[in-house]
Amino acid sequence: MRIIFFIVFFGIFFAINYYVFIRGLRALPAESNVRYAYSVVFWILALAFIGGRFLENHLPSPVSEALIWGGSFWIAAAIYFLMAVIGLDFLRLINHFFPFLPSAVTENYPRAKQFTFMVITGIVALVLISGHVNSLRPKITSLTLSVPKKTARLQKLNIVVVSDVHMGTIVGRSRLDRIVEKINRMDADLVLLPGDIVDEDIRPVIRQNLGESLRNIKSRLGVYAVTGNHEYLGGVEAACAYLKEHNVVLLRDEWLKIADSIYLVGREDRFINRLGNTRRKSLSELMACVDKTYPVILMDHQPFDLEEAAAQSVDLYISGHTHAGQLWPFNYIVRQIYEVP
Template sequence: MKSYQFLVFFSIVLLIYASVNYYIYARSMQAIPADSSFRGWFRWGFLILASAYVAGRFLERAYLSVMSDLLTWVGAFWLAVMLYGFLMVVLIDLIRLADHFTGFLPQILHTSRGKLNVLYLGMAATAIIVLAGYINAITPKTTKLVLDIPKEANGLKELKIAMASDIHMGTLIGPRRTGKLVDSINALNPDIILLAGDIVDEDLAPVIRQNLGEALTRLKAPLGVYGITGNHEYIGGAEAAVKYLEAHGITMLRDSVVKVADAFYVAGREDRDKNRFSGKPRKEVKELLLGADLSRPVILLDHQPFALDKAMEAGVDLQLSGHTHHGQLWPLNFITRAVYEVSMGYKKKGNTHIYVSPGFGGWGPPVRTGHRPEVVSILLRFR
């Protein structure tokens, strides 16, 4: 990505972030009595929490340390607090607007004590939602699919796939969560393991410092472990990320196809953002499969689930994707549903099976609301 493009993007994000935080801060301060000692605590606490994530991310790149980890963790939780705090304030303002015209609220809520109690109630509700979302995020499920593919696979009748996407190994997805992922996948006794992008978070340094690759070397499947790049590999530097992952037992497919056990193909696309970061386009699906025998089953890994018709037209039997996180935090799932044909779950287009996983890890807050993270177990049955 060109420097000026990054600067413009970062400036817009920072402006939105600052505006949302200011709105929450300003409305909250209006609810705190002028003579209350809580005003000072709230002011400085809000400033520290609101700046923690940005400070932690910058410090990570300058000097990786316990302090950068602490700021990143605190700031990551604040991102979730900020979203639900914003929704709480908007809801309260809408209720106040309705009360302005109807006067349905009891008089006590118009007093200083009443306004402060409403603030406390909103803070408590936000904290409960974020805590519940964190517990949900660290409790992944196993999703099981059984799919029929009407093709011969050189005598192979069934194929057990373990699939995961959007692991985001780094400061927030550390040794414990990475180890849990590996144990969950190995417990499925898969024939092959497929990782559909965003295996690492933007910065590779926390991955190296915590030796997270060691856990990946414990992944076991007789037909191999394959992965592809996601947008986060490119954000942090795709070449370094790919080199690290390959050194720890993952075969990375970069606009390439491999024939497995002389029975089926696994094709892996470069991430859609390759052109934005490297200036070089990735291959189209049909171009990618030019050398493949389409009478055999074809599995395609494509991180971002855009243009699903292209996989169908190219003769792909199963496409596995991630990227969307299904919004990760409710109600953002309504946005991903509007952007993607499949935001989460299964769909069949023609003869092509498509599955989009909400992912195992997460970006930003270690919080998920509305759905659970997952590992996917897929049983393919061949003709």
């Protein structure tokens, strides 16, 4: 199943890149060194992420790290370039049947294409830079919630939730340390990590000793996590073993009663049904022994089936996965796919 997933993913990836490449090539002057330079730079960037991951697995170095960084930016750039060329092709199609483009464009078509190429490239570059700067400043959202259920000891609980850290090559030691510092400043009773803690391969995490940063998280009642799809993509057992070694309690279709006051339920990520050797438990099966007269917190990486959770007397449903769309216009798309974008 994993092989089929990657074949489909890379098939789509190469198709997008080839389409963008051809449309960009046609915008440049024919029989010029510019086209040659464009071709070389384009395919270096397009293949950078794959090449970087391959080198990282076999010969990690600053080169592999640079390729992964460049390739990560390119994936976002390719999406925006794709939207741009589709939009331009749509305008060309309309103009073919209902001419509306001004003569300044139609009579100087080669120059118009070159100008458009430069403008789009500049806009995409600015969007990527601003997006990266924004990602370095994670926003903290504070919520005050009341649960009308009994507790034996706790009357209030300060919970800090940090999802989709994706620690590895991109989120390395310095960036992870800053995240941990933010967590510790919030004086948490409980820290919850609802999946995608590791960005696929565990080896960059081990090389940078990122687990020591996790050990530094301060929480009176502990640090708890569930698996996400990225743990499965990179090897879930190795990732979970590493997290457990560094004071993170994994709840894999399990529950715990914390401080004799609340139940914390953690679901295995639904990717287990695709890439695992078994299937995850149903929520009703998982909740069978939970005393629902107490507050119940459920962690499930992907936000689906909220009505089922409500029917099982879950009071607080915590998830991640969507990144709120991460890139425009995917913020609108995830609202249609997920119940909690």
